[in-house]
Amino acid sequence: MSTTSFVTKGTGGRGGSGVVVPPGYAPLSSATAAALAASVLGPSFELSGPVEEIGDGNLNLVFRVPFGDRTVVVKQALPYLRVVGEGWPLTLDRARVEAEALSIASALAPGRVPEVFGYVEDQAAIVMECLSHHVVWRGALVAGVRVGGVAEQVGWYCARTLMGTSAFCMDDARRRQMVARFANPELCAISEDLVFTAPFGPAASNRIDGEVQDLAASVFDDSALRSEAARLRWEFRTCCEALLHGDLHTGSVMVAPGDARVIDPEFAFFGPMAFDVGSLLGNLALSRSAHAASGSGFVGALDEAAGEFWEGFRDEAARSWPTGEPWREQFFASLIGRSARFAGAEMVRRTFGLAHVADIDSLGQPAREKAQRAAIASARELMTGPAPTSFGELWTRAGGSAV
Ligand code: SR1
Numbered sequence: 544m545s546t547t548s549f550v551t552k553g554t555g556g557r558g559g560s561g562v563v564v565p566p567g568y569a570p571l572s573s574a575t576a577a578a579l580a581a582s583v584l585g586p587s588f589e590l591s592g593p594v595e596e597i598g599d600g601n602l603n604l605v606f607r608v609p610f611g612d613r614t615v616v617v618k619q620a621l622p623y624l625r626v627v628g629e630g631w632p633l634t635l636d637r638a639r640v641e642a643e644a645l646s647i648a649s650a651l652a653p654g655r656v657p658e659v660f661g662y663v664e665d666q667a668a669i670v671m672e673c674l675s676h677h678v679v680w681r682g683a684l685v686a687g688v689r690v691g692g693v694a695e696q697v698g699w700y701c702a703r704t705l706m707g708t709s710a711f712c713m714d715d716a717r718r719r720q721m722v723a724r725f726a727n728p729e730l731c732a733i734s735e736d737l738v739f740t741a742p743f744g745p746a747a748s749n750r751i752d753g754e755v756q757d758l759a760a761s762v763f764d765d766s767a768l769r770s771e772a773a774r775l776r777w778e779f780r781t782c783c784e785a786l787l788h789g790d791l792h793t794g795s796v797m798v799a800p801g802d803a804r805v806i807d808p809e810f811a812f813f814g815p816m817a818f819d820v821g822s823l824l825g826n827l828a829l830s831r832s833a834h835a836a837s838g839s840g841f842v843g844a845l846d847e848a849a850g851e852f853w854e855g856f857r858d859e860a861a862r863s864w865p866t867g868e869p870w871r872e873q874f875f876a877s878l879i880g881r882s883a884r885f886a887g888a889e890m891v892r893r894t895f896g897l898a899h900v901a902d903i904d905s906l907g908q909p910a911r912e913k914a915q916r917a918a919i920a921s922a923r924e925l926m927t928g929p930a931p932t933s934f935g936e937l938w939t940r941a942g943g944s945a946v
């Protein structure tokens with residue numbers, strides 16, 4: 544397919560000059576989103592209600608399109624970062640990455656991702672199952688609602704996708720080809736910047752509450768923390784263990800009782816397994832610090848959720864562990880230690896970086912400041928304390944009580 548160069552307006556974005564978009568690409572409207580869904584779903588498609596734009600994320604347009612007695616979602620990548628605007632160009636290839644990652648996850652972890660009906664390359668758009676009976680897991684956690692069964696399923700999903708795309712389980716030649724398809728350099732660069740670089744120094748993209756400026760300054764002055772952040776960035780860049788989700792926070796999981804679905808793998812790339820495991824645990828720990836700061840009784844549910852996530856992961860990873868590899872317990876101990884470090888970095892970046900979490904930002908003062916101080920104390924323990932070798936030890940360092 545031929546392409547044309549589309550240069551976004553403004554200055555100061557990532558990736559320099561512009562983003563290549565296919566001829567005919569245009570941001571979708573309600574009408575064109577419905578037409579695109581029709582082109583994928585075929586003659587059975589008949590619009591049965593109003594199309595709504597429901598995207599509230601940082602990067603994409605998302606439409607709900609009702610047809611017959613069903614609803615689908617049309618998700619389209621924009622050639623710039625939605626949350627910042629056209630001054631930060633961003634590759635459309637992330638839609639392909641997401642569609643392919645969903646397809647791989649669906650094969651490895653059936654039922655744990657939304658069903659994809661089609662990917663329309665020239666519009667960088669995916670037509671997929673609408674999870675109308677689900678809510679975003681983060682939202683449920685903020686509201687203090689425990690949704691049974693889902694944490695263990697997310698752990699199972701991680702084990703299936705991470706082990707299943709690792710050298711433990713894949714043919715080497717196929718795996719190396721897959722690594723190339725998921726190079727995803729632009730989105731990896733965003734994570735390198737927003738997770739491991741900017742939040743550990745006085746970067747313009749940071750968002751730091753006035754009440755915790757002193758705390759941020761103490762992080763920027765902490766050579767051990769900065770050094771660990773730099774080492775993690777190196778591990779993120781160079782370790783090619785498995786196909787990661789790449790942005791596995793609680794906002795990337797939709798939940799209904801007994802049914803977790805992992806969404807939004809546009810940051811997928813081959814990286815360290817501990818990044819996915821640590822991101823998820825770091826987000827549960829952030830939620831715990833928010834609930835603890837506001838005196839909510841929900842902290843016990845978060846301790847349980849973290850333990851269930853780890854058990855779901857460990858049990859399935861142990862099942863898929865290949866015979867003839869006699870170092871399984873060493874693998875788990877090392878993964879726990881490495882996940883602790885990544886969890887800590889996630890907690891720092893969601894406190895001082897560009898993208899915060901609603902768990903803490905929805906709190907009024909003084910609870911918000913208290914939660915942020917607790918989160919940073921836990922992050923220091925996780926990133927620079929002795930590396931934990933058991934899940935209980937990790938979760939205690941994250942501020943929790945192992946159940
Ligand atoms: C500018 S994008 C900010 C964050 O949103 C995404 O969900 C990723 O977490 C990214 O770091």
Ligand code: MG
Binds near residue numbers: 790
């Ligand atoms: Mg996302």
